[in-house]
Amino acid sequence: MVPSPRTFILGSLSLLSLYALLHLPSSAPAPSPIPKEPGEPIPDGQFTRHIVAVGDLHGDLVNMKKVLKMSGVLNETGDWSGNVDFFVQTGDMIDRGDDTLEMFALMDKLRGQALDAGGRVLSHLGNHEVMNAIGDWRYVPQSEIATFGSVAARQQMLSSGWLGRSWRTNYTITSRLPLHPSLGPPNADYDPQASPNPLSHAALSFVHGGLSPTYSNLTPYPSAINTLGLSLLRRLQDRVQPPPHPPNPYPGLPREATRAEHELYEADGPVWYRGWATEPDSFVCPAVEGVLAKTGVRRLIMGHTPNFENMVSRCDGKIIIIDTGISKAYGGVLSALSITYTLTPQTPSRFLAASNTRAWTEREVIKAIYEDKTDVLVDSTREIRGSW
Numbered sequence: 001m002v003p004s005p006r007t008f009i010l011g012s013l014s015l016l017s018l019y020a021l022l023h024l025p026s027s028a029p030a031p032s033p034i035p036k037e038p039g040e041p042i043p044d045g046q047f048t049r050h051i052v053a054v055g056d057l058h059g060d061l062v063n064m065k066k067v068l069k070m071s072g073v074l075n076e077t078g079d080w081s082g083n084v085d086f087f088v089q090t091g092d093m094i095d096r097g098d099d100t101l102e103m104f105a106l107m108d109k110l111r112g113q114a115l116d117a118g119g120r121v122l123s124h125l126g127n128h129e130v131m132n133a134i135g136d137w138r139y140v141p142q143s144e145i146a147t148f149g150s151v152a153a154r155q156q157m158l159s160s161g162w163l164g165r166s167w168r169t170n171y172t173i174t175s176r177l178p179l180h181p182s183l184g185p186p187n188a189d190y191d192p193q194a195s196p197n198p199l200s201h202a203a204l205s206f207v208h209g210g211l212s213p214t215y216s217n218l219t220p221y222p223s224a225i226n227t228l229g230l231s232l233l234r235r236l237q238d239r240v241q242p243p244p245h246p247p248n249p250y251p252g253l254p255r256e257a258t259r260a261e262h263e264l265y266e267a268d269g270p271v272w273y274r275g276w277a278t279e280p281d282s283f284v285c286p287a288v289e290g291v292l293a294k295t296g297v298r299r300l301i302m303g304h305t306p307n308f309e310n311m312v313s314r315c316d317g318k319i320i321i322i323d324t325g326i327s328k329a330y331g332g333v334l335s336a337l338s339i340t341y342t343l344t345p346q347t348p349s350r351f352l353a354a355s356n357t358r359a360w361t362e363r364e365v366i367k368a369i370y371e372d373k374t375d376v377l378v379d380s381t382r383e384i385r386g387s388w
C-alpha cells in the first residue's frame with residue numbers, strides 16, 4: 001500500500017532511529033533526536049512496502065491486463081490503482097503476439113500515473129526486446145508488423161520512435177530494489193565496503209534471464225550491467241537499421257560493440273542465462289550465495305524460462321522464477337508475484353528499553369497469485385536489534 005500521511009510520518013521515525021542504531025557512515029543523514037531515556041516509548045507505527053512483479057507477456061495485452069488487475073496494479077478502468085508501491089516487469093513483452101504497441105503504451109501510462117501517486121514502475125529489457133533492436137525478428141508475426149504500418153516504420157519506432165526512446169530512458173537490464181528506503185532508492189549501487197548492518201541485504205534483484213555466477217560484469221551492482229545494456233542499446237538504435245532477419249542474414253551486434261557488450265548478450269549474460277532454472281539444487285543453492293553476497297540482495301527474481309503450471313521458488317526463495325507462459329502464445333497460467341515487506345517496532349515491554357536496546361520485526365511475505373488460487377512461497381520473519 002502507498003502509506004497514508006500518518007504511517008508515512010511514523011515510518012520515517014523508525015527509519016531515522018534505524019540510522020542511529022545501525023551506525024551508518026558519516027555520509028548518511030544525521031540521526032534525528034530519538035528518545036534516549038530508558039523507558040521512553042519506541043516510536044509507534046509500521047513501515048510497509050508492497051511490490052508486484054510480472055514475467056514474460058509476449059504480445060498479449062488481454063492477459064497482461066488480467067494479471068495486472070488480479071494483482072491489484074490496475075484498477076477496474078485500467079489505470080494505476082495506487083494499491084502497490086512498485087510494479088516490476090522482467091522483460092519479454094515483445095514477440096509472439098500482435099499487441100506490442102498497446103502494451104508498451106500501457107507501461108508508459110502506468111509509469112507516469114505511478115509517479116504521480118508516489119509509486120514506481122520498474123521495466124526491464126528481455127532477450128526478445130534486444131533481439132528486435134538487433135534486427136533479429138524471427139519471432140515477429142507479420143500481423144504485428146502490420147500494426148506499425150511497415151517494416152521501415154517498425155524499425156524507426158524501435159530505434160528513434162517513442163518506443164525506442166522509452167527503452168533507452170525507462171528500461172534497464174536489471175534492478176536492485178531495496179525493501180526499505182534506508183537503503184536508498186531503486187538501482188542505487190550496493191556498496192560492499194559500507195559498514196555492515198542488519199538491513200544491508202534487504203533488497204531484491206530483478207532481471208530477465210539471470211545473474212550467472214560466472215558473469216564477469218556483475219559489480220558494481222546494478223550499474224555495471226545497466227551501463228553496458230544502455231551502451232549496447234544505443235549502438236543498436238543509432239546504427240543504420242539493418243534489413244531484418246529473416247529473410248535477410250542475421251545482422252549480429254554492431255562491429256564496434258565491445259567485448260563486455262557481447263558478453264552481456266551471450267548465453268551466460270543477464271538476458272539469456274537459464275542456469276538458475278535448469279541446474280540441480282546441488283549446484284544452484286551453494287552458487288546463489290556468492291551472487292547474493294556480491295549484489296547485496298536476498299533474492300534473485302527472473303523470468304525467461306517458463307514453467308507453465310506455476311512460479312518456481314528454489315533454495316528457500318533465494319531464487320524465484322516467475323515466467324509461467326502468461327501469453328496466449330504459450331497458454332500457461334496467469335500469474336503475478338506479490339511481495340509484502342513490513343518493519344514493525346517491537347513493544348518496549350518485551351524489549352529491554354531499560355538497557356537501551358531497540359528491536360524491530362522484519363517480515364517478508366511472498367505469494368504467487370494465480371486466477372484461482374494464491375500460494376505462499378516465502379513467509380520469513382527476522383528480528384533486528386541494536387542499542388544506542
Ligand SMILES: *[C@@H]1O[C@H](CO)[C@@H](O)[C@H](O)[C@H]1NC(C)=O
Nearest residue numbers: 075076077078079080081113
Ligand atoms: C481508476 O484510477 C483512475 C486514475 O486514478 C481514476 O480516474 C478512476 O476513477 C479509477 N477507477 C476506478 C473504478 O476506481
Ligand SMILES: *[C@@H]1O[C@H](CO)[C@@H](O)[C@H](O)[C@H]1NC(C)=O
Nearest residue numbers: 108111112115165166169170
Ligand atoms: C520515461 O518515463 C517518464 C515517467 O513516466 C516519462 O515522463 C518520460 O516521458 C519517459 N521517457 C520516455 C523517453 O519515454
